[in-house]
Amino acid sequence: MNRIFLIIVLAAVLFAGWNQLSYPPAADRPSPMEALSTAMVESATGAVELAISLVGVMTLFLGLMKVAEAGGMLTILARLIRPLMVRLFPEVPADHPAMGAMILNLSANALGLGNAATPFGIRAMQELEHLNRQPGTATNAMALFLAINTSSVTLLPTGVIALRAAAGSADPAIILPTTLLATIGSTGVAILAAKLYQRMVPLEKSEKPTPDEKSPLESPAKASSLEAAEKAYPLWVSIVALGVLASLIPAAVIFGKSLSPWILPGLMAGFLVFGTLRRVSIYEVFVDGAQEGFQVALRIIPYLVAILVAVGMLRASGALDLLVSALAPVTGPFGLSAEALPMALMRPLSGSGAYGILASIINDPTIGPDSYTGVLVSTLQGSTETTFYVMAVYFGAVQVRRIRHAMATALTADAAGVIFAILSCRLFLG
Numbered sequence: 450m451n452r453i454f455l456i457i458v459l460a461a462v463l464f465a466g467w468n469q470l471s472y473p474p475a476a477d478r479p480s481p482m483e484a485l486s487t488a489m490v491e492s493a494t495g496a497v498e499l500a501i502s503l504v505g506v507m508t509l510f511l512g513l514m515k516v517a518e519a520g521g522m523l524t525i526l527a528r529l530i531r532p533l534m535v536r537l538f539p540e541v542p543a544d545h546p547a548m549g550a551m552i553l554n555l556s557a558n559a560l561g562l563g564n565a566a567t568p569f570g571i572r573a574m575q576e577l578e579h580l581n582r583q584p585g586t587a588t589n590a591m592a593l594f595l596a597i598n599t600s601s602v603t604l605l606p607t608g609v610i611a612l613r614a615a616a617g618s619a620d621p622a623i624i625l626p627t628t629l630l631a632t633i634g635s636t637g638v639a640i641l642a643a644k645l646y647q648r649m650v651p652l653e654k655s656e657k658p659t660p661d662e663k664s665p666l667e668s669p670a671k672a673s674s675l676e677a678a679e680k681a682y683p684l685w686v687s688i689v690a691l692g693v694l695a696s697l698i699p700a701a702v703i704f705g706k707s708l709s710p711w712i713l714p715g716l717m718a719g720f721l722v723f724g725t726l727r728r729v730s731i732y733e734v735f736v737d738g739a740q741e742g743f744q745v746a747l748r749i750i751p752y753l754v755a756i757l758v759a760v761g762m763l764r765a766s767g768a769l770d771l772l773v774s775a776l777a778p779v780t781g782p783f784g785l786s787a788e789a790l791p792m793a794l795m796r797p798l799s800g801s802g803a804y805g806i807l808a809s810i811i812n813d814p815t816i817g818p819d820s821y822t823g824v825l826v827s828t829l830q831g832s833t834e835t836t837f838y839v840m841a842v843y844f845g846a847v848q849v850r851r852i853r854h855a856m857a858t859a860l861t862a863d864a865a866g867v868i869f870a871i872l873s874c875r876l877f878l879g
Contacts, residue, residue: 613823
């Protein structure tokens with residue numbers, strides 16, 4: 450992100466400086482460098498105002514998610530997908546801690562609980578390393594897990610919904626069906642790509658080393674969660690749940706417009722009723738989660754300021770308009786508008802950068818959150834992951850240097866995520 454940030458700023462300054470040299474003095478409009486200076490200040494101010502407007506919505510959603518988490522929704526999802534996971538990862542023993550950690554990681558990602566997903570993901574990689582016959586080299590299970598992690602099925606992209614609501618969207622939850630379809634497609638491609646690529650880059654046969662001492666669990670809560678994830682519902686229950694999930698897509702196509710106003714009130718009522726049935730002190734737990742949401746909204750201010758200032762400078766310099774006009778004839782016919790292309794390119798590289806670009810697009814009066822482009826970039830944010838960051842964190846945690854086909858698999862899943870996001874937006878929006 451350091452290089453990307455520097456490149457964007459330097460490109461804006463150099464482009465504006467070049468225009469300044471040939472700028473004819475005029476009293477009715479500012480010079481290119483004056484416009485660049487104004488854009489820097491206005492973008493920084495707008496970033497802070499955006500973050501403050503996010504406080505209320507982010508507080509609401511994280512409070513609700515805390516109630517769902519305390520009620521055991523994470524464990525329920527983990528038990529549902531366990532029968533499928535043991536078939537996807539035949540080289541990982543069904544009762545190994547790695548399996549439980551992977552299941553909890555994917556379940557947390559499905560609910561949009563990124564803070565909970567990362568610790569479980571790191572733990573899963575550590576446990577997979579205990580099964581690794583070639584320390585320092587990514588196993589087939591590691592590559593597949595990382596690919597599914599970066600493209601995993603997303604049920605509730607709460608952060609994106611919050612941002613859309615703050616941007617004044619009339620229907621912030623409209624991205625639920627588009628995100629679901631995009632992530633189902635990208636996850637399917639990720640699995641197929643991992644199984645195909647692992648045959649092209651086979652592991653060398655070697656004796657399994659003596660397992661290292663297993664790392665301790667971070668907390669008793671995580672220990673109990675992993676133990677719960679080791680249990681599973683019968684396979685037929687998982688198949689039925691998967692069928693219900695898939696049926697939501699045609700249902701959303703047919704009844705989407707009539708049902709979308711009910712989604713957010715229904716989620717709030719549903720989570721609170723679920724927590725009550727699970728004997729959760731819903732008010733106290735909601736307040737605890739809401740406090741975390743308040744802190745999250747404030748923590749993103751520096752990231753929003755950095756990327757929105759850089760993007761604002763690029764737009765004010767005229768470089769972004771030049772890029773859009775050059776790419777529109779190529780990307781437009783495929784459904785990827787030139788305004789959305791920077792988002793598609795930034796998402797695998799930087800989560801904060803993509804978040805800032807998303808914010809700048811849906812808050813642009815000429816685009817807005819409910820236009821095709823606004824829904825597309827929202828779907829991209831909710832259905833794809835910061836691939837390079839995830840790879841650096843997860844492989845760095847176990848000191849894996851030879852990643853084999855992991856990068857190719859993850860990037861294939863990213864490309865599939867963009868394609869399915871376009872298809873889903875075209876399907877739902879026409």
